[in-house]
Amino acid sequence: MRRRALFLTTALATLGGAAGAQDLGFTLDAITLGTAFRDDRAVLDTPVAASVRGAEDLANRQAGDFEDLIGDIPGLTIDGGPRGISQEPNIRGFRDEQIVLRFDGGRLNFNQAHRGRFFVDPSLVQQVEVVRGGGSTLFGSGALGGVISVETVDAADLLQPGQTMGGRVTLGYSSNGAEPMGSSTVFADYGTVDLLFSLAARSVTADLESGDGTAIPFSQIDASNGLFKIGLEPNADSRFELSYSLYLDDTLVPAQSNANPGTGNPVVDREAEVQDLRLSWDFAPSDVDWIDASVLFYATRLDITESRIPPGAPRLDQTRYDTYGFEVVNRSTLDVGVPVDLVYGFEAFRDTQEGLRDGAPRLAFPDAEATTLGAFAEATIGLTEALDLIAGVRFDSYERDPNDGALADVSEQFVSPRIGFSYRPDENWQIFGNVARAYRAPTLSELYNSGLHFPGGFPINPPFDFTPAPNNFFVPNPNLRPEDSTQFEIGTRFDGVGVFGAGDRLSFSANAYYATVEDYIDQTVNIAAGTTTSANITSATLWGFEAELDYDAETWFAGGGLSIARGENDAGGWLGSIPQDRLTLEGGLRPIPDWELGARATFAADQTQVPADGTPGEGYRLLDLFATWAPETGPLAGGTVRFGVDNLFDEQYTIYPNGLPQTGRSFEISATFTF
Numbered sequence: 001m002r003r004r005a006l007f008l009t010t011a012l013a014t015l016g017g018a019a020g021a022q023d024l025g026f027t028l029d030a031i032t033l034g035t036a037f038r039d040d041r042a043v044l045d046t047p048v049a050a051s052v053r054g055a056e057d058l059a060n061r062q063a064g065d066f067e068d069l070i071g072d073i074p075g076l077t078i079d080g081g082p083r084g085i086s087q088e089p090n091i092r093g094f095r096d097e098q099i100v101l102r103f104d105g106g107r108l109n110f111n112q113a114h115r116g117r118f119f120v121d122p123s124l125v126q127q128v129e130v131v132r133g134g135g136s137t138l139f140g141s142g143a144l145g146g147v148i149s150v151e152t153v154d155a156a157d158l159l160q161p162g163q164t165m166g167g168r169v170t171l172g173y174s175s176n177g178a179e180p181m182g183s184s185t186v187f188a189d190y191g192t193v194d195l196l197f198s199l200a201a202r203s204v205t206a207d208l209e210s211g212d213g214t215a216i217p218f219s220q221i222d223a224s225n226g227l228f229k230i231g232l233e234p235n236a237d238s239r240f241e242l243s244y245s246l247y248l249d250d251t252l253v254p255a256q257s258n259a260n261p262g263t264g265n266p267v268v269d270r271e272a273e274v275q276d277l278r279l280s281w282d283f284a285p286s287d288v289d290w291i292d293a294s295v296l297f298y299a300t301r302l303d304i305t306e307s308r309i310p311p312g313a314p315r316l317d318q319t320r321y322d323t324y325g326f327e328v329v330n331r332s333t334l335d336v337g338v339p340v341d342l343v344y345g346f347e348a349f350r351d352t353q354e355g356l357r358d359g360a361p362r363l364a365f366p367d368a369e370a371t372t373l374g375a376f377a378e379a380t381i382g383l384t385e386a387l388d389l390i391a392g393v394r395f396d397s398y399e400r401d402p403n404d405g406a407l408a409d410v411s412e413q414f415v416s417p418r419i420g421f422s423y424r425p426d427e428n429w430q431i432f433g434n435v436a437r438a439y440r441a442p443t444l445s446e447l448y449n450s451g452l453h454f455p456g457g458f459p460i461n462p463p464f465d466f467t468p469a470p471n472n473f474f475v476p477n478p479n480l481r482p483e484d485s486t487q488f489e490i491g492t493r494f495d496g497v498g499v500f501g502a503g504d505r506l507s508f509s510a511n512a513y514y515a516t517v518e519d520y521i522d523q524t525v526n527i528a529a530g531t532t533t534s535a536n537i538t539s540a541t542l543w544g545f546e547a548e549l550d551y552d553a554e555t556w557f558a559g560g561g562l563s564i565a566r567g568e569n570d571a572g573g574w575l576g577s578i579p580q581d582r583l584t585l586e587g588g589l590r591p592i593p594d595w596e597l598g599a600r601a602t603f604a605a606d607q608t609q610v611p612a613d614g615t616p617g618e619g620y621r622l623l624d625l626f627a628t629w630a631p632e633t634g635p636l637a638g639g640t641v642r643f644g645v646d647n648l649f650d651e652q653y654t655i656y657p658n659g660l661p662q663t664g665r666s667f668e669i670s671a672t673f674t675f
Helices: 004-017 055-060 066-070 444-448
Strands: 049-053 076-079 088-091 099-103 125-132 146-152 165-174 179-189 193-204 221-235 238-254 267-283 293-308 316-335 339-357 368-382 387-402 410-423 429-440 451-454 459-461 465-468 472-474 483-497 505-526 531-552 556-569 582-589 595-604 620-629 640-646 666-674
Touching: 049 505, 055 125, 055 640, 066 076, 066 125, 088 099, 088 146, 339 444, 368 410, 368 444, 387 444
Parallel strands: 099 146, 472 531
Antiparallel strands: 049 125, 076 088, 125 146, 165 179, 165 666, 179 193, 193 221, 221 238, 238 267, 267 293, 293 316, 316 339, 339 368, 368 387, 387 410, 410 429, 429 483, 451 472, 459 465, 483 505, 505 531, 531 556, 556 582, 582 595, 595 620, 620 640, 640 666
16 A cells, blocks of 8 residues: 555654663653643643543553543543544543544544544654533533543653753554554754654554454555644743644545445545644733733645445545634633633634545535634632632534535524532542533534435345335435533542652542433434434433542552443433443552553443344453563663553453444554654
8 A cells, every 4th residue: 555655664764763762750740631621720620520641651552543542531432443544432422523622722523424533643642631521611512522632742742851852763563453653753942943743654454353353354554644843932921833744544444434344335445634734822921910822723634535446336435624723712810809710712613525426526425614603701710719610601603504505504503601610628639510501513414415325225124025125315404403412510539649658649530420412413214215314303311420540659550440321312212322331440560660560451331221223232351461661771771662462361342332343462562762
């Protein structure tokens, strides 16, 4: 495939650049996130359910896709199966466009049925923040389930004290799929200007295998990702940054890549190209409390071509999806008799999509345009030293414009309020609660899909009724209303050092939630009538509990996560999107300064609470082993070598509600040098 040369180039550059590095080290940095309130805050000052996964934890996973990278965070599962290009997030049973994805601050709104939403190589990810629960007050349409913010690496993340320039190189290999990977990064900071250039590539050269040894067909892929960033700081108060990312993949895969090939799901030669551009300005005068502004322009262009391979008639599908966005956010600290932290701003973004089949319009992915304008404000009011009141509201106006005079335009408005509290009885504890309204506007495809969905000809009700099914066609529905959710949440968290011994750290959080959704949008396929249409068919209720624990005593560590989710529609039937109950446990030792040894176990329960026509999901038990060697002396001093065994006992398992089994046992090794 055409990316192999790029992979080899990366690998050679990696081998040529290896020298020196940094120690593994043990630090107890403050846990902060910037997504929940569009502001950098310590987790203990963040009154929402949130998880942060940092660079060291991400690197230790040696992940080849986002399921490996973040799929065990409490409340989060990654749907779509083992092929990375099929993977989509699921938070508490909210899926796909019901979750806002942000990459380096910009929204990624693309979603096409049976295909994935992650277009960045895991080795370039520096931090992932997951905020669970309704977030439309600050982030607008789609934040019913929450927000996932993916941040890529910066020069400041890699430079050591006193350095002005350096490099990082990584080589790795995973046995399941015979997957080599490599990445090379160079970076510099000259005071007023900083730079970073990174290139990553990986190639699954053999079909992945599930736990019973069965090959997952057409799971080979070549993928690469280039990233360039330049920052300019003319003074201490101001920073400009320009970044550009280019992601490419090339593979033979079923057209519906989350399923096996078969009738109605032909194999295609897919090539994807995703370009992301970011231009930002941060301005925070040190002597002005009411100005801490961030301005961001972002653009994403996604192009996917899928050429059907024999057997079957030739067919070429082309998909283009463009997103352009602009947002201004300011943070002010005021004193109006009580302290007030205020976050406010506005944003505008436009999505355009175009689908072609053999050069003609592809009505199943209709030409259309979506425009959204939003303004928001949220205040944290210090009622006492220990008690904060949080109140916010957002107003959105959105339009949907089809490139078809026979279909109606859509123009709607939505108001998303939130009120909550944060109580800090001491410096280590927090109790929080929220009531929020969130929404999701219908997508362009849900509103305007038309044309052939799939051919008929098969019997409708075998074995006794052999009436052939007619061809099935999409029916547009411009009258769709937005999904409207009201959500309640209460939780607590603890974060402290020196809890049981000098230098240790204990972090704990637990929360419960209850959400109602009105005008739930669902797609109905009527085989006998030959139609497929989206409609506001039901309301739904989702509720559950999540908990997370991390303890680190320098010489040993332990942790775990728990997710329990439930959901049913207004008729009392279970929702088909609710993930399995899941418990994860992790522990390990640092017997000597050079070594870290650990194990991670996952226990997922049977999912029997499924729709009447659904298929239950079987529980599973996984054990992963990992080790890190960061020698302080010798020829590899300063490097980091990581070892891992995923799915040690070769368990055959499927993550509900996926249709395909996950990968079986895999041995992994990687080496990283920073110089």
